[in-house]
Amino acid sequence: MDQDLLDDLLSRVSRFASILGISRSELKIYSTLLLEGQSSARDLSDKLNISYTKIYSILNRLEERGWIKKVGKRPVRYEAVSLRDLWSNIKKLLELRVSQFEREFIEPLSTMIDSSSAYTVVVVPSANLKKTLIDVLNEPSKQYLIAISSQELLDDEVYQIINGKSFTSEVRVIIQRGIKIPEKVSIQLKVLDNMFGSGIVTSSSVLLVIKSHESLSGIISNHRYLVDIAQVYFNHLWEQASPIGTNP
Structure with a gap:
């Protein structure tokens, strides 16, 4: 396993x-088990330089979440x-967190203000995704921060809308390497190897x-x-991204 490559990956994803509620240590233990195969708690502790007491606590959390499972006995080994x-x-965790935030904060807060000012958090099924994407692009806005990791999201219609917005607003676009774009680009455009x-x-x-089982949902x-968090995360990706035509 290329440890430097894994450390770089964990550094980029840990903030998100x-x-x-997922720690870097949890990501590291899962990744190690996935890439190197079954291992005991003692071996993981020695390999990752995590205390034996702490490693058990993390393994228990990962097992409860369904990320890993026990294999065999004496000593118990774990696999991803x-x-x-x-x-x-x-x-499922993401949907649960959004629902929890809505239930515990959005809904109580909305009862304290005029209903016309209430915020919304809505799950968008695959069938409504393109219409919703176009509706968002057509919102009046001073800026549009756009990340595209699936080719089906960037068809001619969507690209023309994005390009048109660049004449009246700030438009920055990050695409995942491999996404096809028109040869003549008039927008601020960068590329990343992988995106969430x-x-x-x-x-x-x-x-x-997000994409799961070849289906997109939103x-x-x-x-x-949530808008502020998304802006901060996009700006972080923008700093990591490379101009089109360059290698990472």
Whole structure:
């Protein structure tokens, strides 16, 4: 396993993962088990330089989340579930966190203000995704921060809308390497090798798009706190991204 490459990957994803309550140590232990195969708690402790007491605590959390499972006895060994199962697990966690935030903060707060000012957090099914994406792009906004990791999101219609917005607003676009774009580009455009998902951030809303089992779905919200988080995360990705035509 290329430890430097793994450390770089964990550094890039840890900030986002922390929003979901997932620690860097949890990501590192899961990744080690996935890449190197079954291991005992003692071996993991020695290999990752994590105390034996702490390693058990983390392994228990990962097992409760369904990221790893026990194999054999004396000593008990652990193995990672597949990436497909992990992604399904994380999607459920993301939906749970959004629902919890809505239930514990958005809904109580909305009762204290006029209903016309209430914020929304809405799950967007695959069938409505393109219409919602175009609706967000057509919102009046001073800026449009756009990340595209799936080719199906960047068809001619969507690209023309994005290009048109660049004449009246600040438009910055990050695409995942391999996404095809028109030869003549008039927008601020950068490229990253890998991204968590796709999304659009305007001055007043955020649309997050994720892909699972070859199907796209999304979450859209106009909550100021979520918009601010999305802007910060996009700007972090923008700093990491490379201009089109350069190698990472």
